[in-house]
Amino acid sequence: MGRLATVAVSCLNQWALDFGGNKRRILESIEIAKQNNATYRSGPELEICGYSCEDHFFENDTLLHSWQVLVELMIHHSASDILIDVGMPVMHKNSTYNCRVVFLNKRILLIRPKLVLCDSGNYRESRWFSPWRKLRTVEDFYLPRIVQECTNQTIVPFGDAVIATADTCIGYEICEELWTPYSTHIPLCMDGVEIIVNSSGSYMELRKNSIILDLIKSTTFKNGGCYLYSNLRGCDGQRVYFNGCSNIVMNGSLIKVGTQFNLKEVEVICATIDLEDIHSYRNSLRSRSNSSSESYHRINVLDFSLSRETRKIPDPILTNFECLSAEEQISLGPACWLWDYLRRSKQGGYFLPLSGGVDSSSTACIVYSMCNLIYQACKDGDKQVLTEVRCIVGQDNYFPTGANELCNILFTTCYMATENSSSQTKQRAEELSSQISSYHLSVVIDKAVSAIISIFVSLTGKTPQFSIYGGSPRESLALQNVQARLRMVLTYLFAQLMLWVRGRQGGLLVLGSGNVDEALRGYMTKYDCSSADVNPIGGISKSDLKMFLKYFRKKYSLSAIDNIINATPTAELEPLIDGQITQSDEADMGMTYDELSVFGKLRKQNYCGPYSMFCKLLLLWGEQYTAEQIAEKVKHFFRCYAINRHKMTILTPSYHAEAYGPDDNRFDHRPFLYNVMWPWQFCCIDKKVEEFNNKKTEVPRYHLPIESNRDGKYAVNV
Structure with a gap:
């Protein structure tokens, strides 16, 4: 008695303003859906133009080219006899909306604008789009002439409506509408909509993916129905990497889910569902059956059915799916991001100053992970990846024999030593390079450092000294910075010319290797090796990087990582004593990396200024430190943060991973000029310390768990 329908969701690696490439990938997804006998195909948010067009959304060209692509999609033979929705910007009454355009057999059925825009994190949607405020309301939309000529339509419905076919009812919520307290799917389901289609542009943050799946499963568990979730995957020109994991969920259970990280540009997930299962499940929810809901306007398509006669059986519930761990996400996400940057920039590979520390070694391992992904994709017959690899290496018939061979071709590392560098760090860099097979160089730069200092001495007659030799702190810091900037x-210089030396065309992209905690603290020299083309670890904490290295060492049997993890983090910019390192990052910073992570979460995710941060840490750290010690730690952090905040304006574009990242350019919009003494705030802290010490009663102390909330953000619960 069942009514079986096969539906398809897409995961596409789109590129902002790449209209031709985006059209090709959309068509491929439609063709794959048709091959699997799907009668409905959905795709990601703004898939026609690419999500990250940003201020290009103000340009009429972006709107025009989106309509042009839509027309070519509609008239393509693959688009016949299948219900399709695609994402694009649409201007209605001189306001631009983020829309889904639903069409069938060269006729537009509905243009559905986004109701709730996202402006948190890296999102700034209300800068370019207007939200549709007229709930359950439809207006006439006058089509552009190029569309009229294709569809023989002049006016189509625009607004908050649903599609009613001969056998079911389909409604829409776009990305952020799933996350809102009163989500769109609630009134849709209460009005009898059986299939909810969500087209999303959700970017990756560590440990976020399980939250999305839990939200979707909860949605259909409470309401019944089938939820189709299509998401972007890849880097379309920004710091974020879209999360992937398009999925199909029914009646609270996961039916199909795609991969989170993959080099495939097009992935289509199809599932066969029984519409009768929705009816019986909902009918059993008696609290739902006793409720009433205001009706939506229905676009009737009564000559079309999603269900078909088939010998298929409904797809079973997926019981063995597990989200990737944070270590796996660090291994794969930045690697895919680097691949997108490399192939789309048309450069010849990457160059990394490899110091033998945790940060640069993590970066090297991520590049090695990229090479493994490329090799596996070529081995599995991915023609797109193979074509692009051949273009990068400049050999038409090239086929990689292994990841290590690829790493030697695509990745150049260099240990840049001074008299302050130790033999231990040099050895660690060489061992890691040997095990991943990067093209490795080692050079001593003391002559360049001496030449620069000699210019200063000859001009001023003064010779700066390191503090260990009696110099002032500013002399010592200047001498350290000269090494870093050189x-x-x-x-x-090496990145531009090393491929010339090796007889290849093009240049290398420079990789940065500063972590998110060092950026937050400002523990880096402006325009030193923190200045690069891209930084795959710039949004990842030191503690997560160490965890990743342990995982990576086990996965690829890289014994060189053992010594790297156990080494004391150091910049190696001050003189050695008896050949041994005396400089330590944590000593220089005046705080540990673990403390930095807590400061970062409280500052960004809990929106704490100095005073409120002190009050929370008084509870969190009260058993470890005195109130005075906690106060000094908070003051020291905010002084350093304020002094170095200007560095965030020139931060290398970094892979976004942690929700407390300090990237000024897109994510963390705050001033870069502060009163570094924080006089009012610090005075409040001092009063609180005095008040705390004068209290006779004991303040209850307990540890506050750091948990993730629904947005994948991690906060200290108070």
Whole structure:
């Protein structure tokens, strides 16, 4: 008695303003859906133009080219006899909306605008789009002439409506509408809509993916129905990497789910469902059956059915799916992001100053992970990846024999030593390079450092000294910065010319390797090796990087990582004593990396200023430190943060991973000029310390768990 329908969701690696490429990928997804006998195909948010067009959404060209692509999609033979929705910007009454355009057999059925826009995190949708405020309301939309000529339509419905076929009812919520307290799917389901289609542009953050799946499963568990979730995957020109994991969920259970990280540009997930299962499940929810809901306007398509006569059986519930761990996400996400940057920039590979520390070694391992993904994709017959690899290496018939061979071709590393560098770090860099097979160089830059200092001495008659030799702190810091900045100059020289040396065309992209905690603290030299083209670990904490390295060492049997993890983090910019390192990152910073992570979460995710951060840490750290010690830690952090905040304006574009990232350019919009003494705020802290010490009663102390909330953000619960 069942009514079986096969539905398809798409995961596409689109590129902002790449209209031709985006059209090709959409058509491929439609063709795959048709091959699987799907009668409905959905795709990701703004898939026609690409999600990250940003201020290009203000340009009429973006709107025009989106309509042009839509017309070519509609008239393509693959688009016949299948219900399709695609994402694009649409201007209605001189306001631009983020829309889904639903069409069938060269006729537009509905243009559905987004109701709730996202402006948190890296999102700024209300800068370019207007939200549709007229709930359950439809207006006439006058089609552009190029569309009229294709569809023989002049006016189509525009607004908050649903599609009624001969056998079911389909409604829409777009990305952020799933996350809102009163989500769109609630009134849709209460009005009898059986299939909810969500087209999303959700980017990756560590540990976020399980939250999305839980939200969707909860949605259909409470309401019944089938939920189709299509998401972007990949880097379409920004710091974020879209999360993938398009999925199909029914009546609270996961039916099909796609991969989170993959080099495939097109992935289509199909599932066969029984519409009768929705009816029986909902009918059993007696609290739902006793409720009433205001009706939506229905676009009737009564000559079309999603269900078909088939010998298929409904797809079973997926019981063994597990989300990737944070270590796996770090291994795969930035690697895919780097691949997108490399192939789309048309450069010849990557260059990394490899110091032998946790940060640069993590970056090297991520590049090695990228090479493994590329090799596996070629081995599995991915023609798109193979074509692009051949273009990068400049050999038409090239086929990689292994990841290590690829790494030697695509990845150049260089240990840049001074008299302050130790033999231990040099050895660690060489061992890791040997095990991943990067093309490795080692050079001593003391002559360049001495030449620069000699220019200053000859001009001023003064010779700066390190503090260990009696110099002032500013002399010592200047001497350290000269080494760091010269490394950046040499890095770009090598990156531009090393492929010329090796007889290949093109240049190398420079990789940065500063972690999110160092950026937050400002523990880096402006325009040193923190200045690069892209930084795959710039949004990842030190503690997560160490966890990742342990996982990576086990996965690829890289014994060189053992010594790297156990080494004390150091910049190696101050003189050695008896050949041994005396400088330590945590000593220089005046705080540990674990403390930095807590500061970062409280500052960004809990929106704490100095005073409220102190009050929370008084509870969190009260058993470890005195109130005075906690106060000094908070003050020291905010002084350093304020002094170095200007560095965030020139931060290398980094892979976004942690929700407390300090990236000024897109994510963390705050001033870069502060009163570094924070006089009012610190005075409030001092009063609180005095008040705390004068209290006779004991303040209850307990540890506050750090948990993730629904947006994948991690906060200290108070």
